[in-house]
Amino acid sequence: MEWLALGSIEEIPALGGRYVDTPQGQIAILRNENDKIFAVSNRCPHRGGPLSEGFISGKIVFCPLHNWQIDLEKGEAMAPDHGCVKTFPVKIEGRQVWLGLEGVTP
Amino acid sequence: MNPVAVQHRKARLVVVGNGMAGIRAVEELLKMAPELYEITIFGDEPHPNYNRILLTPVLAGEMALEETILNPLGWYAEHGITLHTGSRVTAIDRVKRQVLTEDGCSAPYDRLLLAIGAAAAIAPIPGNHLPGVFSYRDMSDVEELTRSSELGGEAVVIGGGLLGLEVAHGLRARGMGVTVVHRRAWPLDKQLDARGGALLQKAMEDRGVRFLLDKESAEILGDTHVTGLRFTDDSEISADVLVMTIGIKPRIAIAQAAGLQCETGILVNDTLQTYDPRIYAVGECVQHRGQTYGLVAPLFEQAKVAANHLAEYGRMRYQGSVTSTKLKVTGIELFSAGDFMGGEGFEEVTLLDGNQGIYKKVILQDNKVVGGLLYGDTSIGPWLFQLMRDGTDVSAFRDNIVFGETHLGNSGHAGENQASRLADGAEICGCNGVAKGSIVRAIREQGLFTLEEVRKCTKASASCGSCTGLVEQLLASTLGGFYDSSPKKKALCGCTDFTHQEIRDAIIQQKLLSVRQTFARLGWRHPGGCATCRPAVNYYVRTAWPAEGLDDAQSRFINERAHANIQKDGTYSVIPRIYGGVTSPAELKRIAEVAERHNVPMVKFTGGQRLDLLGVKKEDLPQIWAELGMPSGHAYGKALRTVKSCVGTEFCRFGVQDSTHLAIELEKGLERMWAPHKVKLAVSGCPRNCSESTIKDFGIIGVDSGWELYVGGNGGMKVRAAELLCKVKTHDEVLEMAKAFLQMYREDAQYLERTAPWVERVGLDHIKAIVVMDVASRQQLAARLDFALSQEKDPWAEAVSGCLNIHAAPLRRIPA
Numbered sequence: 002m003e004w005l006a007l008g009s010i011e012e013i014p015a016l017g018g019r020y021v022d023t024p025q026g027q028i029a030i031l032r033n034e035n036d037k038i039f040a041v042s043n044r045c046p047h048r049g050g051p052l053s054e055g056f057i058s059g060k061i062v063f064c065p066l067h068n069w070q071i072d073l074e075k076g077e078a079m080a081p082d083h084g085c086v087k088t089f090p091v092k093i094e095g096r097q098v099w100l101g102l103e104g105v106t107p
Numbered sequence: 108m109n110p111v112a113v114q115h116r117k118a119r120l121v122v123v124g125n126g127m128a129g130i131r132a133v134e135e136l137l138k139m140a141p142e143l144y145e146i147t148i149f150g151d152e153p154h155p156n157y158n159r160i161l162l163t164p165v166l167a168g169e170m171a172l173e174e175t176i177l178n179p180l181g182w183y184a185e186h187g188i189t190l191h192t193g194s195r196v197t198a199i200d201r202v203k204r205q206v207l208t209e210d211g212c213s214a215p216y217d218r219l220l221l222a223i224g225a226a227a228a229i230a231p232i233p234g235n236h237l238p239g240v241f242s243y244r245d246m247s248d249v250e251e252l253t254r255s256s257e258l259g260g261e262a263v264v265i266g267g268g269l270l271g272l273e274v275a276h277g278l279r280a281r282g283m284g285v286t287v288v289h290r291r292a293w294p295l296d297k298q299l300d301a302r303g304g305a306l307l308q309k310a311m312e313d314r315g316v317r318f319l320l321d322k323e324s325a326e327i328l329g330d331t332h333v334t335g336l337r338f339t340d341d342s343e344i345s346a347d348v349l350v351m352t353i354g355i356k357p358r359i360a361i362a363q364a365a366g367l368q369c370e371t372g373i374l375v376n377d378t379l380q381t382y383d384p385r386i387y388a389v390g391e392c393v394q395h396r397g398q399t400y401g402l403v404a405p406l407f408e409q410a411k412v413a414a415n416h417l418a419e420y421g422r423m424r425y426q427g428s429v430t431s432t433k434l435k436v437t438g439i440e441l442f443s444a445g446d447f448m449g450g451e452g453f454e455e456v457t458l459l460d461g462n463q464g465i466y467k468k469v470i471l472q473d474n475k476v477v478g479g480l481l482y483g484d485t486s487i488g489p490w491l492f493q494l495m496r497d498g499t500d501v502s503a504f505r506d507n508i509v510f511g512e513t514h515l516g517n518s519g520h521a522g523e524n525q526a527s528r529l530a531d532g533a534e535i536c537g538c539n540g541v542a543k544g545s546i547v548r549a550i551r552e553q554g555l556f557t558l559e560e561v562r563k564c565t566k567a568s569a570s571c572g573s574c575t576g577l578v579e580q581l582l583a584s585t586l587g588g589f590y591d592s593s594p595k596k597k598a599l600c601g602c603t604d605f606t607h608q609e610i611r612d613a614i615i616q617q618k619l620l621s622v623r624q625t626f627a628r629l630g631w632r633h634p635g636g637c638a639t640c641r642p643a644v645n646y647y648v649r650t651a652w653p654a655e656g657l658d659d660a661q662s663r664f665i666n667e668r669a670h671a672n673i674q675k676d677g678t679y680s681v682i683p684r685i686y687g688g689v690t691s692p693a694e695l696k697r698i699a700e701v702a703e704r705h706n707v708p709m710v711k712f713t714g715g716q717r718l719d720l721l722g723v724k725k726e727d728l729p730q731i732w733a734e735l736g737m738p739s740g741h742a743y744g745k746a747l748r749t750v751k752s753c754v755g756t757e758f759c760r761f762g763v764q765d766s767t768h769l770a771i772e773l774e775k776g777l778e779r780m781w782a783p784h785k786v787k788l789a790v791s792g793c794p795r796n797c798s799e800s801t802i803k804d805f806g807i808i809g810v811d812s813g814w815e816l817y818v819g820g821n822g823g824m825k826v827r828a829a830e831l832l833c834k835v836k837t838h839d840e841v842l843e844m845a846k847a848f849l850q851m852y853r854e855d856a857q858y859l860e861r862t863a864p865w866v867e868r869v870g871l872d873h874i875k876a877i878v879v880m881d882v883a884s885r886q887q888l889a890a891r892l893d894f895a896l897s898q899e900k901d902p903w904a905e906a907v908s909g910c911l912n913i914h915a916a917p918l919r920r921i922p923a
């Protein structure tokens with residue numbers, strides 16, 4: 002796995018998200034109220050809505066298309082819905098955000 | 108005791124009573140303060156908390172006992188709660204602050220919650236303790252009755268109230284012969300008048316239940332087991348099983364013995380505290396402002412308030428509840444609430460259809476609903492109950508009130524169908540495709556009590572909300588009461604207990620200038636809020652403080668953040684503003700060229716006379732906006748959309764007024780106006796009304812002498828014709844009236860409430876009084892709107908110039 006620098010945390014709006022284009026498709030990078038960063042595949046398991054555009058609160062993101070709620074820690078839709086999204090490792094050093102990805106050159 | 112040790116241990120909460128009210132209070136408490144207490148619960152029944160109101164379906168063999176469990180043992184373990192079942196508390200030692208149990212245990216408390224419910228009342232007549240005499244209160248009663256019913260024979264039920272009829276129904280379903288004995292002339296006399304009682308009696312008789320009315324019981328017969336019942340008139344009836352359902356008595360003994368003030372129930376104040384402030388009480392054992400309650404809805408309200416104080420939030424007050432009842436006997440529809448007898452000083456509106464077995468009666472006083480009784484068709488129950496609790500003035504539709512809301516023109520969202528008559532497969536929620544059967548199953552199996560819970564678990568009514576009424580009916584008919592437990596006070600969302608209005612008031616009074624400040628000051632449960640409260644609070648902050656309030660992009664829906672409509676495939680649509688729908692060849696050419704250059708997949712006219720470029724990638728938005736050089740049309744926002752226009756005097760041979768130019772003036776005067784929901788206007792040049800002004804939020808129709816102004820129209824999910832606000836002469840007058848009306852709407856309506864339901868809710872007369880009659884208030888409203896609009900800039904121009912970042916590009920592109 003490679004750690005890739007995404008940029009400063011300030012580039013991700015607080016309580017909001019951005020996305021990165023990767024060879025594995027878009028990955029949503031979300032920042033919650035405590036500056037915790039989550040990285041998940043940018044497709045809601047329901048109809049593929051871009052999760053980077055949803056409301057994020059705590060460990061949950063609300064999909065912008067039909068308001069599905071996704072648990073970002075488990076990568077699963079919350080009841081009563083069912084579905085998974087792939088989660089990716091992230092870490093923050095100083096203000097720099099890093100994303101862990103397989104199969105890429107740094 | 109060592110003071111250091113005291114600091115390190117958690118406060119201890121002891122709950123006596125492992126029933127519906129007590130456990131609801133614990134659940135509410137855990138939501139707010141999961142770590143505050145070490146919790147110990149005592150219950151004298153052998154079961155974990157189960158849903159007592161489903162005892163009759165269990166008795167009738169319609170449900171299994173396991174299905175009624177609300178909190179399985181695992182729930183207690185998961186929350187670290189120590190549960191003692193089959194353990195009766197016999198004394199409270201208020202000096203040592205501990206409770207003592209029958210089997211000699213003791214448990215110390217810092218806070219004590221009494222939720223010991225009520226016991227069945229037993230008639231003080233000879234023989235009342237014979238084997239074969241039952242009460243009907245808990246699972247063991249059901250288990251014993253079930254066993255006895257297996258022997259067949261005759262059952263006599265003393266007391267023809269709700270519980271009596273339920274147990275009669277259950278025993279009948281078990282195959283017993285059943286007679287209900289009642290001391291009044293008709294059953295259910297606390298819920299029905301004579302006419303309704305007769306209909307009910309007939310329906311129950313058709314199901315094989317017999318009635319003996321106007322009978323006073325004197326003695327239960329039998330030596331070793333009940334054999335019959337003798338009445339005061341010396342007549343007798345034989346019985347193998349006898350059930351007493353003559354009422355309930357709040358359990359007060361242990362409270363009384365501990366010196367807590369009691370009358371019928373344990374006395375509590377508005378914070379559910381007893382005479383001893385460390386001791387709280389909720390549920391049927393409680394007497395609050397002279398009232399005791401025997402239905403779960405008010406008990407759950409009490410539980411919520413008690414939990415709020417136990418959690419040391421200390422904010423809510425319990426102020427009593429209005430209740431309604433519904434009989435849960437399969438196939439019999441009955442609803443009653445408030446004062447349904449009427450009499451002197453009251454007015455009645457009734458409907459009786461003997462053939463269909465339908466009887467409806469609504470009692471009015473001073474044009475307000477004070478009670479009602481519905482038999483055979485209870486579909487208008489929830490609506491009637493809401494009118495009653497809200498004290499709505501019904502003079503405008505009093506004569507039709509028994510037909511329900513459908514006959515009044517409804518832009519609200521109550522159900523029009525009778526949910527209980529629908530087949531299980533019938534679709535209730537069209538948005539999410541949820542059928543009746545799955546909702547009823549979820550209510551029963553998952554122990555749901557509120558609309559919110561049904562929305563969460565099934566998604567029914569979670570989207571457009573137009574099936575809310577139907578879902579409420581299903582809740583009512585499945586649970587037997589109206590579970591929308593705090594009707595006058597609907598919290599904005601699950602993150603807070605405050606209502607829309609309370610939040611708005613706080614934002615104004617405490618000058619809260621951002622979403623996060625509001626959340627922090629008002630003690631939001633989730634500091635990040637949710638998809639419901641964030642946009643609402645952002646709107647309230649911006650409306651209250653147009654200059655200083657922070658407009659938080661992350662608290663706006665994606666559409667309003669990207670300033671374009673997101674489509675189902677994640678692309679966006681671009682709709683530039685074209686004032687009044689009047690464009691020019693040059694402008695059209697430019698739009699066409701932009702569309703061509705960017706390969707826009709579709710170009711289409713919108714329903715509101717504007718042009719829509721569909722299928723644009725987010726990354727391309729700023730570039731397209733720059734090339735168009737036109738302002739945003741706000742077609743994506745809860746905002747002023749378009750002002751539609753017709754041709755008018757300029758070209759039309761019928762026109763009497765210049766509709767196109769008025770439309771342009773209006774659109775220029777109101778553009779960039781955010782609102783609780785989308786706002787649509789239209790101007791027609793004569794009464795032929797080609798631009799459909801009468802289904803607009805604010806519609807204008809030219810007449811010979813000037814302009815007629817209509818408000819509160821809607822052409823969407825629920826069609827509603829706009830109502831005449833007033834007539835004016837000049838363009839300036841139209842503009843001022845429109846601004847005043849819309850500003851009043853902006854300041855008063857709830858977020859996501861359109862003008863149609865808002866006008867119905869507050870009443871056109873009230874709006875006229877402020878906007879039309881009162882010149883000063885009209886001018887102030889218009890001025891406030893002008894000020895708010897002066898603070899808004901065109902978002903597309905801002906984005907093009909770099910002042911606004913919509914984060915169009917990805918954060919990073921990572922090559923393979």
Ligand SMILES: Cc1cc2nc3c(=O)[nH]c(=O)nc-3n(C[C@H](O)[C@H](O)[C@H](O)COP(=O)(O)OP(=O)(O)OC[C@H]3O[C@@H](n4cnc5c(N)ncnc54)[C@H](O)[C@@H]3O)c2cc1C
Pocket residue numbers: 123124125126127128129149150151152159160161162163194195196197222223224225243244245270273358361389390391392400401402403404406435586587588
């Ligand atoms: C058959 C039936 C049908 C009903 N149908 C409806 C309906 O359709 N709609 C509706 O709204 N309501 C209905 N009700 C009423 C509703 O069930 C009650 O209002 C509600 O359960 C009361 O809750 P509670 O917590 O106050 O009391 P309970 O649920 O009775 O809980 C009190 C618990 O405390 C225990 N307890 C008492 N004393 C002690 C002690 N000293 N030590 C330890 N434990 C103790 C009791 O055994 C009991 O388990 C129905 C009731 C019955 C019996």
Ligand code: HEM
Pocket residue numbers: 153154155171172173176193247250
């Ligand atoms: C159809 C379902 C059930 C039937 C017919 C049933 C029947 C009984 C009976 C007859 C008793 C003995 C009561 C007595 O002492 O006289 C009993 C006790 C008990 N039941 Fe049930 N029960 C059912 C479901 C449940 C469920 C779902 C639970 C818990 C989840 C439960 C938990 C208990 C417990 C804990 C006891 C007490 C045992 C004791 O005294 O130590 N039962 N039940």
Ligand code: SF4
Pocket residue numbers: 753754755756759760761762763766791792793794795796797798
């Ligand atoms: S509403 Fe009247 S003025 Fe306008 S186009 Fe129709 S007919 Fe002509």
